[in-house]
Amino acid sequence: QVQLQQSGPGLVKPSQTLSLTCAISGDSVSSNSAAWHWIRQSPSRGLEWLGRTYYMSKWYNDYAVSVKSRITINPDTSKNQFSLQLNSVTPEDTAVYYCAREWNRQLQYWGQGTLVTVSS
């Protein structure tokens, strides 16, 4: 059974960097058959896909155009986890952030969600 455990601060100041981590159990971040996603949810934007990282002989990333200049998703093979960094946040980045595992094209397993509020 795959489990994803999210961690990170729930409050970030405007213009600073949002950083979250998703720890994986029951699978490997380096799996050739999985991809690792970040998705956020807010009342104004609904469910919004942010990006993913995956390993297929080398590491790849895909990012949403809306955040492409500000986002980094990194795998950490030593800790079997992956992270989200979103720079220069504004109150519009306030949302519940989820990590998720894609396998066979399905987002089958999700983290518990982290409410991140951007406020001074």
Next chain:
Amino acid sequence: DIVMTQSPDSLAVSLGERATINCKSSQGVFHSSSNKNHLTWYQQKPGQPPKLLIYWASTRESGVPDRFSGSGSGTDFTLTISSLQAEDVAVYYCQQYYTTPYTFGQGTKLEIK
């Protein structure tokens, strides 16, 4: 980006009755290489992440009750709950994985009448 539009936004159905939720994509999500529609349905209850119900438009995820079914192809899809149970009260989302960015519908809130 592929825009996913669900209808209705909210729905109230009596216990034991059928509930039908529609999802329309702005372009087709049938992939000829897989011969499948790249569409998923999720159920989300308050305070929880979305739960995978249906994938490939009509394949039920393991453990999902058989009262849930998905149908459709191309750009038009339907989630049907054949006999509504109290535990089915939730928000339901469709999502395409035909191409990145993966995109979601706005959600349909299902309540008991």
